[in-house]
Amino acid sequence: FIRDTPGVIGFAGTKDKPIPMRQSEVDNMLAQMKEREEKVKPKVSFEVGETVKVADGPFQNQNGIVEEIDP
Incomplete structure (x- = not known):
């Protein structure tokens, strides 16, 4: 179990x-x-409620409208 x-x-x-x-x-x-976890966190450049265009x-x-951010 642990080795997997x-x-x-x-x-x-x-x-x-x-x-x-x-x-x-x-x-x-x-x-x-x-x-390591702190270094890996992505920078989020938008906020909840903001309108974004899907790239x-x-x-x-x-x-679309940002409803939730789950970094």
């Missing part, structure tokens, strides 16, 4: 006996993940 998680490449320790991580190691990993896809050149 995207980004998981293995366990710390031997193949048959994983070892627990120190809390400081867990905290360091979580901090690095949070930094591509099946609704190309159609106008």
Whole structure:
């Protein structure tokens, strides 16, 4: 189950006996993940309620109103 998680490449320790991580190691990993998430957030250049024109896809050149932003 865990090995099928995207980004998981293995366990710390031997193949048959994983070892627990120190809390400081867990905290360091979580901090690095949070930094990456903050860097990946896209910049949204419109607001809820704003009229926009669709640039591509099946609704190309159609106008629409932004109802929700889910970054």
